Amino acid sequence: MERYGYLEEQRQGYPVAAWIWGHRLRVGQHWMEYLLEFLNVLAGFDYELGRGINQERSSDRQEYNRFTRLGLRRFVFYDEREKTHHPFDDAAHRQLMETLRQMCADGSGDDPLMLARSLLRAFSAVEESRSWFAKSLFPVHHNMLFWEGLRKKATKYEERHSVDRLAPHRLDAGIAFDARNFFARGGEIYYLILSAGTRNNPERRTNIAKQLRALLTERNTALGKLAEIIDQAWQRQTGNNGNHTPTGRLGWIPDPACLLYVTIAEDVATFLQAGLDPLEMLDLLAHLIGFHLTLYIYHRAHLETASPHQDGSCLDKRRLCLPIDALEGADGGVVRDISAAAFREQEDCIVHQAEAYIHAKVMEWVNAPPPGADPYAALDLEARTHFDLPRLSSGRRGEFESTINALIKRLGNAPDPKDLAEGYAKALISVLREDFDKNFKGVHRKLAKAVGLAAPRKGPGARFVLGDNLLKALTLAIIPSGEGMTYDEFLQRLYTRYGLVIGVHEAQAAGLLERRRVNSEYFERNRAALLEKMKLAGLAIEYSDATAVVRGR
Numbered sequence: 001m002e003r004y005g006y007l008e009e010q011r012q013g014y015p016v017a018a019w020i021w022g023h024r025l026r027v028g029q030h031w032m033e034y035l036l037e038f039l040n041v042l043a044g045f046d047y048e049l050g051r052g053i054n055q056e057r058s059s060d061r062q063e064y065n066r067f068t069r070l071g072l073r074r075f076v077f078y079d080e081r082e083k084t085h086h087p088f089d090d091a092a093h094r095q096l097m098e099t100l101r102q103m104c105a106d107g108s109g110d111d112p113l114m115l116a117r118s119l120l121r122a123f124s125a126v127e128e129s130r131s132w133f134a135k136s137l138f139p140v141h142h143n144m145l146f147w148e149g150l151r152k153k154a155t156k157y158e159e160r161h162s163v164d165r166l167a168p169h170r171l172d173a174g175i176a177f178d179a180r181n182f183f184a185r186g187g188e189i190y191y192l193i194l195s196a197g198t199r200n201n202p203e204r205r206t207n208i209a210k211q212l213r214a215l216l217t218e219r220n221t222a223l224g225k226l227a228e229i230i231d232q233a234w235q236r237q238t239g240n241n242g243n244h245t246p247t248g249r250l251g252w253i254p255d256p257a258c259l260l261y262v263t264i265a266e267d268v269a270t271f272l273q274a275g276l277d278p279l280e281m282l283d284l285l286a287h288l289i290g291f292h293l294t295l296y297i298y299h300r301a302h303l304e305t306a307s308p309h310q311d312g313s314c315l316d317k318r319r320l321c322l323p324i325d326a327l328e329g330a331d332g333g334v335v336r337d338i339s340a341a342a343f344r345e346q347e348d349c350i351v352h353q354a355e356a357y358i359h360a361k362v363m364e365w366v367n368a369p370p371p372g373a374d375p376y377a378a379l380d381l382e383a384r385t386h387f388d389l390p391r392l393s394s395g396r397r398g399e400f401e402s403t404i405n406a407l408i409k410r411l412g413n414a415p416d417p418k419d420l421a422e423g424y425a426k427a428l429i430s431v432l433r434e435d436f437d438k439n440f441k442g443v444h445r446k447l448a449k450a451v452g453l454a455a456p457r458k459g460p461g462a463r464f465v466l467g468d469n470l471l472k473a474l475t476l477a478i479i480p481s482g483e484g485m486t487y488d489e490f491l492q493r494l495y496t497r498y499g500l501v502i503g504v505h506e507a508q509a510a511g512l513l514e515r516r517r518v519n520s521e522y523f524e525r526n527r528a529a530l531l532e533k534m535k536l537a538g539l540a541i542e543y544s545d546a547t548a549v550v551r552g553r
Contacts, residue, residue, distance in 0.1 A: 037187020
């Protein structure tokens with residue numbers, strides 16, 4: 001398998017999910033943080049795609065900058081309700097506010113700082129129950145981008161000296177930007193997908209980056225200037241001693257020749273031409289990113305081998321089947337039940353793909369042992385290295401060793417290769433399953449529900465739907481600005497590009513009517529329901545001759 005990104009020379013082992021879906025996607029990442037991390041990475045590479053790839057000679061820069069903006073984020077998020085108070089941050093916030101008050105002391109009756117804070121706080125993107133250094137602003141301007149931070153030992157402060165005697169730059173000491181608790185590399189994955197998808201189209205690569213740079217630097221300039229003034233006030237106090245620029249390196253994705261990456265890049269390039277209000281554009285882009293990553297997870301869960309990528313036909317050979325319930329139960333629940341079953345099938349495929357990968361690797365190792373090596377020791381070394389077993393808890397490792405010892409006792413010193421592969425793979429699946437279920441299995445469910453590809457938002461019984469924002473994002477990604485197509489052509493495009501099944505023609509092509517033994521009338525009504533929804537949203541027009549047309553902006 002070819003990997004694309006930054007490959008660490010001294011690291012050979014990764015969790016099983018990384019070997020299939022790249023390094024890495026994790027369930028703890030908030031859906032909006034995929035957009036935030038992606039834009040931070042892109043901006044950190046000075047708005048250029050294709051950088052940070054250490055297998056390509058053309059990629060001369062391996063690290064991207066991580067924007068800290070501690071003055072801005074303290075100003076916006078650090079207050080009396082802060083859950084992780086620290087004397088350093090109390091002092092830094094106090095000094096920053098004093099400086100800002102001196103800058104805007106104009107005798108105004110209103111407190112301009114409170115007004116500025118309220119304005120910026122209105123653009124909060126991710127807060128939840130997090131500490132100030134892990135919260136984020138919606139990226140309406142480049143100057144409002146900053147990387148996830150972490151104050152180390154925030155709850156174990158033992159400094160005996162008065163913080164008032166400390167220089168301002170020392171108050172920022174102990175804040176790190178490499179924790180990856182929330183910016184868990186999902187945005188890096190998307191950056192790599194777009195980079196891989198534009199490898200053979202430098203014009204598209206340049207245009208995507210150029211459009212995103214313009215979106216974040218040429219719009220909302222007043223907000224950007226306000227954010228810059230606040231942050232620079234603190235940086236001047238630190239004398240730039242604390243204004244270091246931490247850097248990061250990318251993860252990696254598998255199979256850079258995958259045709260899905262090209263499809264995703266095409267979508268983004270078309271979408272960015274829509275010319276929407278920047279806030280709406282960014283919100284819809286967040287929905288589109290979540291949709292694309294969910295599709296990416298499903299696509300790779302269905303691949304039997306990496307060979308289809310070589311001829312660029314992986315999408316045709318393993319087309320997805322995601323029935324969309326547009327009727328919302330108006331048909332007695334027939335389409336809803338079909339859609340819910342398909343959602344469960346996707347999750348089953350994700351689990352099966354992980355198990356199949358483990359089985360395949362173990363069989364590969366068993367069939368090609370080093371000459372003269374003990375079969376158990378050789379297999380154990382390969383597995384521990386490839387899947388990074390030492391990172392697991394001591395308890396899990398102990399259970400695994402006990403299982404392997406029992407296997408050795410049962411099979412003896414000259415085990416049958418097939419029995420050895422089967423037994424060892426079963427033990428590996430058992431020990432790796434907890435980490436897989438906890439950190440990866442639910443990524444697709446969380447993303448799909450957040451962006452409107454699945455409903456309900458909470459609770460069991462998920463089925464595939466198309467929420468209003470996602471539907472608009474897909475329309476703008478498929479149809480260039482100023483152009484249009486018939487509604488039936490639009491439905492066909494949704495199926496051929498993404499595997500979304502809505503009307504009877506798509507249901508027939510996917511084999512759903514025969515496989516589910518359902519009357520085509522249900523999907524005709526499903527088609528009509530989505531058309532009505534698109535008409536109400538202003539995305540489609542139906543003429544007197546019953547011809548319906550879907551238009552881009």
